[in-house]
Amino acid sequence: MTLSFAGDLLVHEPVWQRALELGGGEYDFEPMFEPLRGLVERADISFCHLETPMTSAPPQGYPVFNTPPQVADAVEATGWDACSTASNHSLDQGLEGIAENVRILDKAGIEHTGTSAQSGERSDAAVLRAEGMRVALLSYTTDTNGLPVTEPASVNLADPRQMLADAERARREGADAVIVNIHWGSAMVPEYVGEPNPAQRGLVDELLSSQAITAVVGQGPHVVGPLEVRDGRGIVYSEGNLISNQGSASGLAAESQDGLIALLTLVDRRGQRPTVSAARYVPIYTTQPEYVVEPVGRALSRGRLDPTLARASYERTVEVAGRSEQVRPLPGGLGG
Numbered sequence: 001m002t003l004s005f006a007g008d009l010l011v012h013e014p015v016w017q018r019a020l021e022l023g024g025g026e027y028d029f030e031p032m033f034e035p036l037r038g039l040v041e042r043a044d045i046s047f048c049h050l051e052t053p054m055t056s057a058p059p060q061g062y063p064v065f066n067t068p069p070q071v072a073d074a075v076e077a078t079g080w081d082a083c084s085t086a087s088n089h090s091l092d093q094g095l096e097g098i099a100e101n102v103r104i105l106d107k108a109g110i111e112h113t114g115t116s117a118q119s120g121e122r123s124d125a126a127v128l129r130a131e132g133m134r135v136a137l138l139s140y141t142t143d144t145n146g147l148p149v150t151e152p153a154s155v156n157l158a159d160p161r162q163m164l165a166d167a168e169r170a171r172r173e174g175a176d177a178v179i180v181n182i183h184w185g186s187a188m189v190p191e192y193v194g195e196p197n198p199a200q201r202g203l204v205d206e207l208l209s210s211q212a213i214t215a216v217v218g219q220g221p222h223v224v225g226p227l228e229v230r231d232g233r234g235i236v237y238s239e240g241n242l243i244s245n246q247g248s249a250s251g252l253a254a255e256s257q258d259g260l261i262a263l264l265t266l267v268d269r270r271g272q273r274p275t276v277s278a279a280r281y282v283p284i285y286t287t288q289p290e291y292v293v294e295p296v297g298r299a300l301s302r303g304r305l306d307p308t309l310a311r312a313s314y315e316r317t318v319e320v321a322g323r324s325e326q327v328r329p330l331p332g333g334l335g336g
Contacts, residue, residue, distance in 0.1 A: 001131040001274075003179070004043035005262040006036075006080070007219040007239030008051045009071065013061040014245045016068055018291045029074035032243060035294050035304075039261060039282060041079040044130040047137060048080040048242070049181065049219050050112075051087045053097040054104045063145075064092045072108035082126040084139030086114030086156045088185035088220070091147040098154055114139030114156050114181070122153045125170045125178075133268060136175035138166050142220075143185035158182055160206050167212040177214040177266055177274050180207055184220030184238065192253040194223045194320040196237045208233055215264055215276055222246055223255040224317050227262060229326040232275030234264040240317075243286050243293050258313050259284045260321055261295075263330070279327045283317040285310070297331040310334065 015032075022028040033040075040046045052065035060066040075083060083105065090098060099117035113126040125136040140158040149155055156162075167178045188199050196204075204216050208230065215234035218225070222244070225237030240259035247257030265278040283296040285305065296317075300310040311334050318329050 001044045001133060001266040001268070002042070003135065003264045003266055004040060004046040005217045005236060005239055005264070006046075006048045007242045007259045008049060008222060008244065009242045010051050010244040010246070011059070011061075011065070011067045011071060012245035013059070014289065015243060015291050016059050018289065019068070019070070027068045027070035029071050030077045032291050033074055033078040033293055035292060035299065036261070036284070037078050039295060043263065045082070045128050045135055046080045047179070047181070048075055048083045049087070049183070049239075050075075050083045050085050050101075051183070051219075052089045053093045053101040055093050055097050055100040057093070065089050066093050066097070069104045072104050072110060076108045076110055080110065081128055082111035082113070082137055084114045084137060084181040084183070085112050086123075086139040086141040086181075087183040088141055088143055088145045090115050090141060090155045091144045091149065095151055095154055113137055114141070116153050118153065119151060120153050123156055125166065125175070127170070127175060131268070133176040133266070133274060134174055135177045135179065135266075136170040137179050137181060138163065138170065139181045139183075141183040141185055142189070143187035145185065158203065160203060163207060164210050164212070167210060171212045176268075178212055180213055180216045182216065182218040184218055189221050191221050192223050192256060193221055194225045194238060194255065196225055200237065204235060204237075208235075211273065214266070214274065217262065223253060224258060224260050224320050226320060226322050227279040227281060227327045228322075229276055229279050232277075234276035234279050236262045236264075236279065241286065242284075243291060245288070247286070247288060249288055254312075255316050257286055257288070258317050259286070260317055277326070280330050281321055282330050283314050285313045297334060300334060
């Protein structure tokens, strides 16, 4: 079984303005993700991360986000099955923003976890079935950008004891595999730094001390991080950005225009807990000002990306994400 994971879906104003152009005055985000559709649909289960809340109010960008609801239509059309929603921006539109975000995702038929609209009731795991296995996704954030969490159940915070308890509960309730998504807020991880720091590594190590957890994946610093396979469990420290207006043109790190789609191979061990046998990844790049998310290798082969730009992006991603017997990029190289 193959599980796919995408990074931060971060809709800055230039991104939604482009969506208005594409839709002739109505928001249409689907063309931005069209090059990813085959990749997302081929995975047995595909997960995305919605960093910002969606509501029907006028959109807002940095630093307090509000995202057009039509993003949910694009997520569904591209083939993502479930999304993690706990992030440092979860409370940008308050508790009502969380509630409306939940309603929008429910209406679009997208499974989700990480934030809850029910007072006193924390978000349950999103459980999906494929290839005879039940896979549970749990979602947490390390902080909320200083916004007070007035309703403790509204956002899943990355408390190790609670995370381990949630994973054990998901196992008891029938999950064969448990995936933990962590949004690394800037209170723990500086932005634009891909190399995991001791606090990150310590939290991942603590989580993987439990046999209940199959993989830990994450995002938040807006650049990619390393992938690992350790004792049959997968680690994706950061998938980087899926889409945003970040990049060198906006005065930020060139790496923030890169990202990856992580592909974890899950092996059913016939009555034992499944294990991760390989971690592959597809380097991606968001073009600007078109805001189209391109798999770098395929876009280069089809003449959709400048060769110099494509190779630079690919090499940046591979240098950080890694290459080993169990971790490898797709394609394995760009040639020439």
